[in-house]
Amino acid sequence: LSDERGSFSSPPTLTMNLSAPASSAGFTMLFDDPAKCWPGTVRITAYSGDSRLAQQEFTVTEAILVANMPVDDYDTVKVEFLNTPAPYRRIKMYQFIFGIIQEFDQSMVVTAEFEYGVSIDCSSIPSRKLTFTFDNKDKQYNFLNPTGIYKYLQNGQSVYTGISINSESVNTGQFAFQKATASDDALTAQITANDYVMRLEKDKYTGGQSGTWTLTEAVSAILGDDIQTDIPASLASVIVGKAIPADSTKREALRLVSQAAQCTCWCDRDGVFVFRDLVIGTSVDTLTSDNMYGLSGISVGEFYDCVKLTVDDSYSESDPVEYVAGSGVNVKTYSNPCAINGQQVANWLLATLQRRLQYDPSNRGNPAVEIGDTITIYNAFDAAENAVVTGQTLTYNGGLKANTKALGAAWE
Numbered sequence: 001l002s003d004e005r006g007s008f009s010s011p012p013t014l015t016m017n018l019s020a021p022a023s024s025a026g027f028t029m030l031f032d033d034p035a036k037c038w039p040g041t042v043r044i045t046a047y048s049g050d051s052r053l054a055q056q057e058f059t060v061t062e063a064i065l066v067a068n069m070p071v072d073d074y075d076t077v078k079v080e081f082l083n084t085p086a087p088y089r090r091i092k093m094y095q096f097i098f099g100i101i102q103e104f105d106q107s108m109v110v111t112a113e114f115e116y117g118v119s120i121d122c123s124s125i126p127s128r129k130l131t132f133t134f135d136n137k138d139k140q141y142n143f144l145n146p147t148g149i150y151k152y153l154q155n156g157q158s159v160y161t162g163i164s165i166n167s168e169s170v171n172t173g174q175f176a177f178q179k180a181t182a183s184d185d186a187l188t189a190q191i192t193a194n195d196y197v198m199r200l201e202k203d204k205y206t207g208g209q210s211g212t213w214t215l216t217e218a219v220s221a222i223l224g225d226d227i228q229t230d231i232p233a234s235l236a237s238v239i240v241g242k243a244i245p246a247d248s249t250k251r252e253a254l255r256l257v258s259q260a261a262q263c264t265c266w267c268d269r270d271g272v273f274v275f276r277d278l279v280i281g282t283s284v285d286t287l288t289s290d291n292m293y294g295l296s297g298i299s300v301g302e303f304y305d306c307v308k309l310t311v312d313d314s315y316s317e318s319d320p321v322e323y324v325a326g327s328g329v330n331v332k333t334y335s336n337p338c339a340i341n342g343q344q345v346a347n348w349l350l351a352t353l354q355r356r357l358q359y360d361p362s363n364r365g366n367p368a369v370e371i372g373d374t375i376t377i378y379n380a381f382d383a384a385e386n387a388v389v390t391g392q393t394l395t396y397n398g399g400l401k402a403n404t405k406a407l408g409a410a411w412e
Contacts, residue, residue: 002084006040012091014079021048023072025152026100029079032092033063039091041082042067046074057082066100070149099152108135109396110188114161114172116195117391118266118371120278120407121352122259123334125251126391127197128267130161130175136189141182153180159193163367163400170367172394173269195267196227200251208244208253210315212340215240215275218257222250228272235263235275241338243313260338262348266371276372277348278388280409286376286384287363287404295380297361297403300411304353306331309346311339325350357408359387365394365402375406385409 002008031038038060044067045055054071077098081091112132119126140148157177163170175193182189200223207221216236219229240260244253254273258265263277289295305328312320314337323342332353339345359377369375373389387406395401 002087002089004087006084006087006089008081008083011043011080011082013081014093014096016077016079016096018075018077021073021075022098023074023152024070024099025149026069027067027077027079028095028097028099028101029065029067029093030095030097031060031063031065032094035090035092036063036086037090037092038063038065038085039081039083040085043080043082044069045078045080046071047076047078048074049076060085064101068100070147070152100149102149104132104134110134112394112396114367114392114394116173116266116371117405118264118278120264120355120390121349122255122264125197125200125255125258125265127201128173128175128195128269130159130173130193131190133188133190135187136182137187139182141180141189143182150180150182153177156199159191163394163396165367165400171269172367174271196271196273197251197267200254201249203250205244205248205250205253206246207242208246208248208315209242210313211242212239213242214238215257215261215263218242218338219254219273219275222253222257223273228270230268230272230274232276235261235277238262239340241311241313241340243315243337245314245337256336256338259334259336259349260340260345262341262345268370274372278372278390278407280386280388281374283374283376283386285366285369285373286378287361288378291364292378293362293364293401295361295378297359298377298379299358299360301353301356301358303356304330304332304350307346307350307353308333309339309342309349310335311342312337351410354410355407356411357385357387359406359408360403363402363404365400367394367400369404375404377406 043057046053053074056069058067110133116128117126139145141150143150159175161172163172178192178194180191215238238261240257263275265275268274306326309323310320323346325346374386376384376386378384385408387408389406391405393403
């Protein structure tokens with residue numbers, strides 16, 4: 001508690017000793033906002049052993065202090081609270097971050113693109129991707145800038161995003177930082193980030209063997225218990241094979257068991273892995289001539305009248321088995337060692353291929369629309385059809401624009 005002058009006879013001090021040396025672009029402190037219990041001035045000192053590496057004082061005017069103070073290889077940080085902005089005031093600090101939170105708002109972002117999608121037959125598990133270009137006149141993101149913050153960026157750092165339209169904010173997802181680029185003569189820099197699917201691409205799954213388990217058990221073994229999933233009861237108990245090839249990434253392992261359960265998979269904006277058979281449901285949004293830039297963007301996909309599915313358990317001495325759905329010369333082939341219900345899976349794959357009516361209209365953009373949602377789309381003949389969303393690209397360039405991909409019903 002400060003005195004009548006907002007001072008302390010001896011400044012309260014927080015000292016943090018790290019188990020290993022660290023480097024950061026600065027430090028962030030979060031204080032009590034409702035009670036206005038933040039300090040007036042803070043002095044931060046970073047040490048390596050007994051050697052002082054850096055010291056700086058910061059004035060605090062709100063509940064968050066972003067202390068831009070780049071320092072390398074420190075193992076001790078001392079924070080001294082020198083005073084309060086009013087007399088007889090307490091200081092309540094809730095969080096200390098070894099690093100800074102960089103915010104990019106409308107005044108800084110030049111362009112931004114959100115891209116996400118799904119494969120209806122689970123022939124792939126696409127990754128959500130965020131690419132945004134921002135003001136870099138101060139050269140902070142230039143690789144060769146000795147006082148810049150580029151070197152403190154790390155793969156996997158969280159990027160939280162949102163879009164605000166008419167004061168209504170929509171969460172557009174959490175991403176993991178992948179890379180930043182900036183040339184010495186450019187006034188802008190660019191950051192690329194992806195969702196958790198990309199991490200699965202970099203990790204191997206080594207638990208393949210003969211046998212069976214439920215989809216829920218398979219997903220838990222592949223993803224672990226720390227990652228949230230959304231598996232409806234109709235899919236949770238579906239039996240799939242364990243014969244995931246030894247050289248598979250976790251991304252491929254997840255794809256195989258999902259397809260074998262006759263569903264697709266994607267990572268949603270909250271970082272939850274969702275498993276669904278994408279069927280048309282109740283419409284949540286409508287695209288008309290009022291919010292589309294044209295009434296084109298409708299096509300019919302390639303025609304297939306036969307699916308051949310090979311199931312080969314490499315951990316067993318049994319021969320591969322081929323399942324055939326449909327008949328004809330327009331054949332699409334699949335291979336999935338986990339598809340032990342081979343005929344059912346082949347039939348399902350053929351049914352997904354026959355949903356050939358494809359939509360890709362350019363429109364004003366609704367950031368709240370998610371994969372798996374059903375929307376209503378009007379065509380040039382003023383006829384409305386429902387379709388399930390399979391992807392969307394949102395582009396901000398001073399205004400918002402979208403290309404929304406969706407699949408309609410089967411097309412003969």
